[in-house]
Each structure stands twice: as structure tokens, then as C-alpha cells.
Amino acid sequence: MDNIIWRGKPSQWLNFGYFVVCGLLFWLVVPIFVAWWRWLAIRNTRYELSTDRLFTYSGVLNTKIDELELYRVKDYSQESPFFLRLVGLSNVLLKTSDDSHPYVNIKAISDATSVRQLLRTNVEACRAKSKVREWSN
Template sequence: MSEEKNVWLGTPSQVVNLGSYILLGLFFWLVIPLFVILWKWLDVKNTKYELTTERIRTRHGILNKETDELELYRVRDYKLEQPFFLRMFSLGNIILETSDRSHPTIVIKAISNGEELREKLRTHVEACRTKKNVREVDFE
């Protein structure tokens, strides 16, 4: 069996919190908004995405850490979403529809080079399916 290798590592951009930063920044003289800003910043800072040749790992959490893994052969569909606000910063979201029961939809939020990552994902999903001899079948 071949060894699993890292293909891509990334984190979401802090741009996702820009609206909150601006709104809460208006009340900078209050202590609670500063803690909320810090918490939101830490939340994004502690979210890590890792794409390997066999799976996608999502690590998140500030006090309690959680790691979610998804085998690539379970990915059914991938979509790149670039809302206007994110496009202004050359960012996008990748939405994965999966056959995993615990996580049927996974969103990789606010990442740069979304098109390039989507193509890497597609390539490795197909390679993983071929390697494991898995076929996607829809029943309606």
C-alpha cells in the first residue's frame, strides 16, 4: 500500500470576521466586545484544513480541540462558491457533498486559490476511488 502524503494545508481567512470586527470595534471601549473579537479571531486561527492523498482532515476548537476526517472516496460532489464579498479578497468556499452520514456536507471556508484546490481535490478523489475500487451509485 502506498504511503499517505500531504497535498495541501490551509486555514480560513480572517476576512470572514471582518463584519464582526467592524461592528464590535465601534464599541471598543466596552470590555465584552474585545473578548468577542478575540474569541472570533482565535476560532478562525485554530481552524486547520489538511488534504492528503486519502482524506480530508478538519481541526478546530479553541479550548476543546476536535478533528474530523473524511475519506476522499466518500466525496460525491464538489462546488466552488465565490460570494461577492469573498471574491473582493480573491477567496472562496469549497462545498463537498459526501456519502458520510455524520458529515453529509463539508465546507472549506474562505480559502485562497479555490479553483486550484478544487481541481486537486477532484484529482485525488478519482485516484482514491480507483485505488480502492469504489464506484458511486445513485438510487432514486
């Protein structure tokens, strides 16, 4: 069993633009459902980082679980778009050697610097434990 060392959810600030537009067009009724669906999609997304893997749970009606072995992470970066930076949020971007998920984006989380450092520490530990070395073509 993996030890979960971090859990997080993306912020509803990702939907700010949708909420504003839907609020302005609420009289059309359909935008209310669009805003509700966007809210549910973010509400039902969560990330869990264990000592060996990163799990991404998503989906409103159907649940999808993506699992990334940490030793497959090649590079990590952090981006703070202007609007997210205003509210203290950032994205953590991962470049991986996983064919099904070459890029993973942990969106709109608080304290992304600590999460990125946790990832880095555990990626190196997984590589040492599995005796895996990253190489490029």
C-alpha cells in the same frame, strides 16, 4: 502514512463584520472578547488534504479533528460570495456520502480552484484504488 498535498487555513476576512461591529462597540468591553474569541476560532482552524483523506482541525480550548475519506465525496463546488471575491478568496463545498458529515465547507481559502482540482483528482484516484463507485438511491 498519508502524503499531505495541501494545507490551508480560513482567512480572518470571515470575521470582518464581527470586527467592525465589535470595533464600534468596543467601549462596552464585551465586544473585545467576542472579537478575540472569533479571531482565535479562525486562527485555530486548519485543513489538510492528503492523497486519501481531508482533515479539518478546529477548536480553541478543545481540539476536534474531522476526517473525511476522499472516496466518499460525491460532488464538489466552489462559491465566491461577493465580499470574499473582493479579496480573492472562495469556499470549496463538498457533498459526501458520510453520514456524520454530509456537507463539508472549506471556507475562505485562496486559490480555491486549484484546491478543488486537487480534490477532484485525488477523489477519482481513491475511488479507482478502492474500487468504489458512487451510486444514488
